Amino acid sequence: MGNTINASIITIGDELLIGQTIDTNSAFIGQELNKIGIWVRRRVAVGDVWDDIVNALDEESRISKLIIITGGLGPTADDITKPLLAEYFGGKLVVDENVLAHVKYLFEKVYRRPGPILERNLKQAEVPDVATVLHNTWGSAPGMLFKKNDAIFISLPGVPHEMKGLMQEQVIPYLLQHMVLQAIVHRTAFTFGQGESMIAEKLVDFEASLPAHIKLAYLPGYGMVKLRLTSKGPDKELVEKELLPYFEELKTRVSEFLVSGEDEPLEVVIGKILSERNQTVATAESCTGGYIAHLITSVAGSSAHYKGSVVSYANAVKQDLLHVNEETLRQFGAVSQETVKEMAAGALQELKTDYALAISGIMGPGGGSEEKPVGTVWIAVAGRGNVITHKLNLRFDRQRNIMMATANALNLLRKFILTNT
Structure with a gap:
């Protein structure tokens, strides 16, 4: 033993x-x-x-x-x-x-x-x-x-x-x-879009029902919460077999917010979905400065589903490379629903992909206004004949705003792909 x-x-x-x-x-x-x-x-x-x-x-x-x-x-x-x-x-x-x-x-x-x-x-x-x-x-x-x-x-x-x-x-x-060692088995569910305390509230009776040797841990991140079940025992196969029904119930309890039943980041989840469907994506980034592209391409094999990015930090680049109308920028500004929709459409056209993700915002610490304070971010995801947008009102420092905006953008892309077959 x-x-x-x-x-x-x-x-x-x-x-x-x-x-x-x-x-x-x-x-x-x-x-x-x-x-x-x-x-x-x-x-x-x-x-x-x-x-x-x-x-x-x-x-x-x-x-x-x-x-x-x-x-x-x-x-x-x-x-x-x-x-x-x-x-x-x-x-x-x-x-x-x-x-x-x-x-x-x-x-x-x-x-x-x-x-x-x-x-x-x-x-x-x-x-x-x-x-x-x-x-x-x-x-x-x-x-x-x-x-x-x-x-x-x-x-x-x-x-x-x-x-x-x-x-x-x-x-x-x-x-x-x-050394003669015990097996330590973890199973991790990855949720997005709900805070740690609200997730925990959904799991009060579930957590109370766990055997003493099975532990539930909450691991919050940028807009996400990972839920890890851990158990130990002399036989790894038996430990995994005992843990599985509890893990399946855990996933059912948080199914509304479940991203993955594996301990893997959003860029990996998205890559798997696109690869299974033999589809591709491109990005058009302003406020995140290419960080979304960096995350996607940090995954081995991403070339199969990721075509490229336009980092359109300046308005002139939005116009020249993504075909955002000058009138759109003048009337609504770079950080607007109208602009990110046109950025996504331009990326679809130029990079010839099934989906395009666009983002524009004010990361701070300066650059905000009463109408558009620091932390205002617009995201758009477009597919052939369809587009959705989402607005964020972040309240953090520049680095955390970029991380939060990126995570929310990737999750919006994931949800859009899953609902647009």
């Missing part, structure tokens, strides 16, 4: 604490551990301070059997993780010949930097003699594995692509081989 293994993630670096670098490593590590049945209990960020790192190691090892550490393994003076770990685990730094050969290979054959290899780079080959070295194919700082008091400590570079490579190629296989 599998056990519930708790993990802690410790990220090291002053840059994380002052917000200069965003910690994406913890999210990736948490996802990878969760896939194999390890539950991340805590995430801790500490600066480049010796005592703070030691205290974090002590504290996390009291609650977790697995501690993943990232950062502080570089060649500069502020990278103190390696000598600290040597002292913490009662060892000393020694040169690992395999790591040294790899460092020389990188600098001489891959990087090909002029001049001799710096001493600080060669010191990357020094590792605590009490560590199991994890080969880092992607960089010069090796991963290191330690054991102490029945806990496993794994130190990884903070560079994201190096950390990801080590997690997937070294860490996860090791944990699968050396």
Whole structure:
């Protein structure tokens, strides 16, 4: 029977604490551990301070059997993780010949930097003699594995692509081989158009009826709420079988707002619908500046259903490329129902697609008026012979207004496609 293994993630670096670098490593590590049945209990960020790192190691090892550490393994003076770990685990730094050969290979054959290899780079080959070295194919700082008091400590570079490579190629296989793990199963429903509190109100009795070992989590986003059911058990197939009827009931309860029964963003959902129908879409963006196009094309395979975009930020571009009438702009303005309808029609004509999505608005902080305050956004979706529009009155800062406008535009496109067969 599998056990519930708790993990802690410790990220090291002053840059994380002052917000200069965003910690994406913890999210990736948490996802990878969760896939194999390890539950991340805590995430801790500490600066480049010796005592703070030691205290974090002590504290996390009291609650977790697995501690993943990232950062502080570089060649500069502020990278103190390696000598600290040597002292913490009662060892000393020694040169690992395999790591040294790899460092020389990188600098001489891959990087090909002029001049001799710096001493600080060669010191990357020094590792605590009490560590199991994890080969880092992607960089010069090796991963290191330690054991102490029945806990496993794994130190990884903070560079994201190096950390990801080590997690997937070294860490996860090791944990699968050396730990007996429980299955953790998630099922996620994605809703749009209703707030977290209103969704929760619809699910009061449903949530109360769940067995104690099945948990419901609410994950709000830009105009959306993800609903995640989680269960654990020794047999993944049995856990999934038990969870399925509860998940089906959950989807039924929120069917009015349900976008997908998968944990996937709107651009993926739209791509699947268009691909199934062998249809195409184009976008005409003003206030979002191409962000909608960016999201759609960030999905692999989007070229099958996405033709392109006109980012018509200036009125002259709206007129010249999308054929918006000068009189429309003069009479109604760039942010109007009339203008976005003509933008969508122009995109349909020029890009020759089945659907076109157009958007124009005032993102702020300036540019608003009494008639059209900051946050006013018009969206149009057009198909052959049909068009719908929607007005938003947003109230946030510029960045959030763009995110909210984009999410609402994509959802309007989704609904239009589904209702226009």
